[in-house]
Amino acid sequence: MLFFFGCIALLIAGYFIYGTFVDRIFGSDENRVTPAVAMADGIDYMVMPKWKLIFIQVLDIAGIGPIFGPILGALYGPVAMIWIVIGCIFGGAVHDYFSGMLSVRNNGASIPEVVGEYLGMPARQVMRLFSFVLLMLVGVVFVLSPAKLLNGLTGINTGLLVACIFGYYFLATILPIDKIIGRIYPLLGFLLLAMTTALFIALMFSSHQVLPDLSFSNMHPGEKPIWPLLFITISCSAISGFHSTQSPLMARCVENERQGRAVFYGSMIIEGIIGLIWCALGVSFYDNPQALSAVIAAGSPSAVVAEVSNSLLGSIGGGLAILAVIVLPITSGDTAFRSTRLIVAETFKMKQEAVSKRLIISVPLFVIGFIISTQNFSTIWRYFGFSNQCLSALVLWASAAYLAQRGKLHWIATLPAVFMTAVCVTFIANAKIGFGLGYDTSVIIGLIGAAVVFAIFLFKYVFSGKTAVETSA
Structure with missing residues (x-):
């Protein structure tokens, strides 16, 4: 119990201490005019209250990741919670902060344009294609997964639910951001936080012991190695690189740069707390990792969500808890399609004030999305975890380049970038969906690969002596 609350305390302290440190290094300026003010269009660019921005950002970036990832990570034991704390404070929150604030400094640009601004045109073109494919996959999966969960909760035909969710996504993609997203997200965010907290309180007063085994050795029943799999599993x-595709949505609505720490860094800390709770539920509710693994194998992590929620909160409370989980993929799926629309618009330089311009982009996107939803793309989706973390590394490298070019402390982005590069290279070298090399060989390749990228970065952005003049960015 003390270990869990210690982890929560560290995340909160991380926001106030390290988050303030990161914000100071970046140099947020309350007197600088933000895109929400300078480029207000009543559609994507508009000022919104900070509290709304935080709720929207939390739901934008979440998806099913902070639930399913920690449940799968719980198979490794309490060591997974250490990764959540360290990764969130020094990696994820830094990543989310810079992806949001660099967008603010670049007129609310989407992440491919931001990365291209600091890493060059080749990186911009790769990111455009990469982000489009990634977001389309996320959007479609976040139609199918909530439809299946809702079918189990209500019994309504899955096909009908898919059609309804697609219809909602279409409206959320083309309507002004304050009409649907700005109105319902705060309510859904409150439901998510309330039910997540209720589950842990119920666990404390149940017959289950909170974190009964505090062994920090690898407890995975399948003997899967912690490095690099834990860092791919819990993203x-x-x-998570996916977050960087969502942060620009709120970058277009931030009234003052000083709000950036709360909106971007703070939202990631909130997600880390949600992940900690679900990881603790996974470790504590079941007698051992083998029992947890059996439930996952029989019905995926969603079966764990249903069993834990119904057992701890009863049928009504459990239903609300499951509904709060269903909210997550839906509130990330709609913004995934919205982000895709904006990336396409920026690529082809299409203004989005006119509804006809939004429809020109959105209709083909949803036709493609529907076609994808009818296909069996499970093999393609297995690459998502790897691709997602590759994206996070690339965004961190762009952030490090931004800082180095301005003579600022680039290490706050460089160190997590090196770490995630090593994770990604090791994973793809060792995984069956990659090169399938031996584990020891893959670890060596991962370390060498990260060292090479690090050396290139130092010579190009640090030792070259070139600095950027602080202008619009």
């Missing part, structure tokens, strides 16, 4: 609660 959204620690660090």
Whole structure:
């Protein structure tokens, strides 16, 4: 119990101490005019209250990651919670802060344009294609997964639910951001936080012991190695590249740069707390990792969500808890399609004030999305975890380049970038979906690969002596 609350305390302290440190290094300026003010269009660019921005950002970036990832991570034991704390404070929150604030400094640009601004045109073009594919996959999966969960909760035909969710996504993609997203997200965010907290309180007063085994050895029943798999498995609660595609949505609505720490860094800390709770539920509710693994194998992490929620809170409370989980993919799926619209618009330089311009982009996107939803793309989706963390590394490298070019302390972004590069290279070298090399060989390749990228970065951005003049960014 003390270990869990210690982890929560560290995350909160991380926001106030390290978050303030990061914000100071970046140099947020309350007197600088933000895109929400300078480029207000009543559609994507508009000032919104900070409390709304925080709720929207939390739901934008979450998806099912802070639930399913920690449940799967719980198979490793309490060591997973250490990764959530360290990864969130020094990796994910830094990543989210810079992806949001660099967008603010670049007129609310989407992440491919931000990365291209600091890493060059080749990186911009790769990011455009990469982000489009990633967001389309996320959007479609976040139609199918909530539809299946709702079917189990209500019994309504899955096909009908898919159609309804697609219809909602279409409206959320083309309407002004304050019409749907700005109105319902705060309510849904409150439901998520309330039910997540209720589950842990119920766990404390149940017959289950909170964190009964505090062994920090690898407890995974499948003997899967902690490095690099834990850092791929738990992404959204620690660090996730998908978040960088969502942060620009709120970067277009921030009234003052001083709000950035709360909106971007703070939202990631909230997600880390949600992840900690679900990881603790996974470790504590079941007698051992083998029992947890059996439930996951029989019905995926969603079966764990249903069993834990109904057991701890009863049928009504459990239903509300499950509904709060269903909210997550829906509130990330709609913004995934909205982000895709904006990335396409920026690529082809299409203004989005006119509804006809939004429809020109959105209609083909949803046709493509529907076609994808009818296909069996499970093999493609297995690359998502790897691709997601590659994206996080790339965004961190762009952030490090921004800082180095301005003579600022780039290490706050460089160190997590090196770490995530090592994770990604090791994973793809060792995984069956990659090169399938031996574990020891893959670890060596991962370390060498990260060292090479680090050396290139130092010679290009640090030792070259070139600095950027602080202008619009």
